[in-house]
Amino acid sequence: MYKGIKKKAAILFSTVLLAVGVAGCGGAGNNNGETVSKGSNASETGSGSPVTLTVEVFDRGIQGQPDLNNNAWTKYVNEKFGKPNNAIVKFVPVPRSQEVDKLNVLMAANEAPDISFTYDGNTVTRFAKSGGLYTLDELLEKHGQQLKSYLGEKVLSYGKYEGKQISIPGKRTLIAWNGMFIRKDWLDKLGMPVPTNRDELYNTLVAFRDKNPGNVDGVIPWATAASGMNYTFGNLIPSFWGPMSEEEFVTTTNWLKPGTKDAYKWLNKLYNEKLISPDFALDKTTKQADADVTNGKVGFYAANWDYPLSQKIREPLKQNAPDANYVAVDTFKNDEGKYLKEMYNENGIFSFIPKSSKNAELAIKYLNWMADPEVMYFLQFGEEGVNHKLVNGIPQGIAQTGENMQTSNLNMDYTLIVNGAELGDTEKNVRTYAAALAAGDQSYEKLAVDSYKINTTDGYTGFYYGVSNEASIKYGKTLGDMNKQMSDRLVVAKPAEFDALYDKLVKEYMDAGGQAVQDENIKNYRDVKAQSK
Template sequence: MALTLLTSALAACSGQNTNDPKESPATGESSTPGAAPSGDPVTLTVEIFDRGIQGQPDLNDNTWTRYINENFGKANNAIVKFVPVPRSQEIDKLNVLMAAGEAPDISFTYDGATVSRYAKSNGIMQLDDLLEEHGQDLKNYLGETVLTYGRYNGKLMAIPAKRTSLAWIGSFIRKDWLDKLGLPVPTTREELYEALIAFRDKNPGGVDGVIPWGVAATGMNYGYGNLSESFWEEQSEEEFVTMPNWLKPGNKEALKFLNKLYNEGLISPDFALDKTAQQADADVTNGKVGFFSANWDYPLRQNISEPLRANVPEAVFVPIDAFKNDEGKYKKIAYNENGINVFIPKSSKNAELAMKYLNWMSNPEVLFFLQYGEEGVNHKMVNGIPQVINQTGDNMQTSALNLDYTLVVNGVELGDQEKNIKALAATAPGLEEIAEQSYKINTTDSYTGFFFDTPNEANIKFGKTLGDLNKQMTDKLIVCKPSEFDGLYDSLVQEYMAAGGQAVMDESVQIYRAMQEANK
C-alpha cells in the first residue's frame, strides 16, 4: 500500500551509477555509542521486497545497502544481509519462511491479519522490553499513537512504520470541460449529476464514446470515492466501527444512486470487465472521461499525466469535493498513522541487534540519505525541497523513496509535514498547485479506520471470502435493472451476513466493548 505520487517516479535519468557511501559519525554513533563489538561479525538478516523492476540493482549490493553496512554494520560489527521476497507473493513466502524457522531477523508485512496470526501462534517476539532498552530514538520518533497499532492484546508485537502521507481517495473532474459548458466545479451530488448529464449529452471533448464517470472493477482506483459516506446517516461510534458498510443506514441509497447513473449511461458501460483498470487508464489518457475517483494523486502520476498531455494538451483534471453529507461535511476515509508492520520472529538469534538497527534508522540523517541519497548524485534541491534524480544501476530506487529499505517510515520524511507535502507535489512538475490542493481536500473532514487491539478470529477466517463478496455484490447492484435493485440488495446482504459477516460483526462488538471497558 505505499500510495504516493512518488510511486510513478521511474523515468530513467542518466547519471553516475555508483557513488561511495559516505560514513557519517553522527549516524554511526548516535544509537550505538562506544567501540564496535569484537570478534567475528554477526549477520543480521532483513527482509526486502523484490518488486521485479526492470534493470533493478543487486538488492544486496547497491548505493543504499553499502551505506547501511558502512554506517550501521561497521559500528556494530555486523553484516546486514537482505533477504528478497517477491512482492506479489509476500504473504505465501513469509508463511513458508516462518513455518521453517528461517524468516529474516527483521520481517515485515502490510497485512495486519498476518501479524495477528503470528502473534496468536506465538511465532513472533514481544517487543516492549527490547524497545525500551535499545529503541529510545525509535520510540520517540514513532510516538505512542503509531506504536499503538503494533499492540495485540496489550503487548507490542510489531513496530509499525510512521505513515506521513495520510490522504487516500480523491475525486477529479475535467475543468476544461466544465469551462467549455459554462458549469461551476460541483460541490454537491446534485451538481455533479448535472455535470455528468451535460458531459453525456453535449460531449464537450468531441470524443467517440464519451464516458462521464470512469469506473473499473479494481476497487480503489476508478471506484466511487466518498459517495457512500455522503448518504450514511447518524450512527453511534460502536455501530460505525463494528457494522459492515452493507448495514449502515443510507448505504442502500448510495448504491441505488450508482445504479441510476449506470442505467442512464453515465458510468463506464463495461466497468465490471475491467479488472486491471487498463481500459479505464486508456479512456482517461485518450480524453474520453470527464470525472473519476481514485488515489488522491492518481491523475498527477506520470503514467497518466504524460500520455494525457500528449493526447489532449488542453485537458485539465482538478480535485473536487462533491459528496457532501446532511451535516454539510465531506466525510472521507484517510490512512491511519501506521504503515508497514515490522516484527522479529521467535526464531531470530539477533533480536537485540534487530532493534538497534531500527533505532539507528530513525535518525533523521539516516532517513534522509536512504530516501534521497547524495545531493547532485541522487537528488537536487529546488526551493529548499529535495527532488529525486531517477536513475538505473546502483543508484536506482526500486520503490518510492526506498520504501523497502526505510522500514520505520512510509512516505516522505523531512521533519516537517508542510515540507513533506511540498516534496510530494514537486514530483508532478507543472502540477504542484493541483497536487497540494488535492492533498488538502482529501485530508479535510477525514476519518480513519478503527484499530482493534485484539485479533478478530472471525475476520481471519472469513475475511477473504467477504472481500470477494463485496466486489461481486457491488458490481451486481450497479448493473441490475432499477426495478430489481431493492430485492437484490436485501438478498445479497443476507447472503453476506450468512457467509461470515454476522460472525465478524459480533466479534467486533465484543472486542470494541472490552476495549471501552478497559479504558474506563
C-alpha cells in the same frame, strides 16, 4: 449526525475486510513469548565473522530497476550500519503483488527474513497467534529508545497483540486516502462550474456523455475498475449515510449503515445511464481504466489521492492528451453539509521478527539506527546534487537510472519505520511528496497539494480497539472477496432487480461471518468504553 463523533470520527477497521488468509507459522515450538535472540556475539564485539542480517524488500518489477540487494542505498546501509556492527545486511526481494502469499511460504519454512514486513495487520496477528513472532518489548527498551521516541506510543500501539509488542508499525506521515479528479478543461468548454455535490456531478456527467467536450471516440464520463483495485467510488458511500450513534458508526458493517443501499442504487442508476465505464467489473487489473484516462477519454474518476501523479498516468496523459487538465474536486456532500472521508490511521507498514530469526537484537538495532534523522533523510532523499536538489527548502528528486534509482516513492521499501516524507512538518511533507511524484511539474505539484487538503477535510480515521477481532481474522478473506463481488454486482444489476439483490447479498454476507465480526466489534467497543470511564 454522528453523536459523540468529532472531526476525526472512529470507524470500524474490519469493515474494510481486506485480510488475507495465512498459512500456519513455523518455528513456534513452546517458546511463545520469548523476547530475545542475540545470535552471534560478533555484532557486539566487532570481532569474528560478520553476522548476516536479512531484511525483506519489495520487488515492484519496475522497468530498469537496479539490483535490489546491491545499489546506492544498500551500500549506504552496509557502510553506515553494517561495518560498525560487524554485520552484513542482505536484502531479500519479495514480489509486491504476492507479498502475503510469499510470507506464508517463508514463515512456514522457517526461512523468513530477520526483518519481515507487510501492510496486512491481520496477517501479523495470525503469525503472532501461532507463536511465530518475537515479542519486542524488552528489545525495544534495551536497544530501541531512538525508535520509540520517533514513533511514539500511539503508533507503536498498533503493533501490539494481547498487550505485547509483536511488530513495529511505520509512521504514516500523510493520511489522505481516496481522491476525486475532474477534467477542468472539459468544464471550461461547456461553461460549467466545478461540481460541489451529487446533483451537480450528475448533471456534469450527463453533459460529458451527451456533448463529448473532448471530441473523443468512446467518451467515458466516470471511469472506474473492478472493486478492490486502485479505482474507487471516492467518498460517495459516506455521503449517503444517515444519523447514527458513535457505537453504530464504529461497529456496524457498511452494508447495514443507513443510506448505503441508496448509495449503491444511485451508482446503479449512473451505470444504467451509461455514465460509468461500461465493462468496469471485468477490469481486474485497472489496465482498461488507466488506458481510458491516459488516452483522454475520461471526464471524472476517483482513486488514491495521489493517483494522477503516478508515472503510469502522468506521462502517458501528457503525451496523448496534452491539453487535459485534471483538478481535485470535492463533490460528495452529506445532508449536514459535510464531506466525510475515511483517512488512513497513523500507522503504516508492519515490520516484525520471525521466531526463526537468530538476530532479533541486531534487527531492532537496525530499525533503531534508521530513526536517526540523518540516516532517514539520506535513505529518503539521497545526496544533494546527486539524488536531489533543494528548491525553497524542499528536496526535489533528480531522475536516476542504475544504482541510484529509487524503486518506490521516497525509497519507502528501504525506510521501514516511515511511510511518506519526513521533514518534521505536515505541510513540508506534503510538498516534498508532491514534488517527488511530480518530477518538477508545478501543475501536478499543485494538484497533489490540493488533493491532500481536500481529502483530509471532514476526515475520520479508524477506531483502535486495542485487541484483534478474532472473527475478522477467521472470516476476513471470505468477507473481503464478497465485498468486492457484491459491489460490482450491485452497480451493474438491472434496476428492477436491485432491491431484492441487495437484500439477498447482504444476508449472505452477514451469514458468512459478517454478523460474527460485527458482534465481536460491539463487544470490543463496549469494553474499550468501559475501561475509559
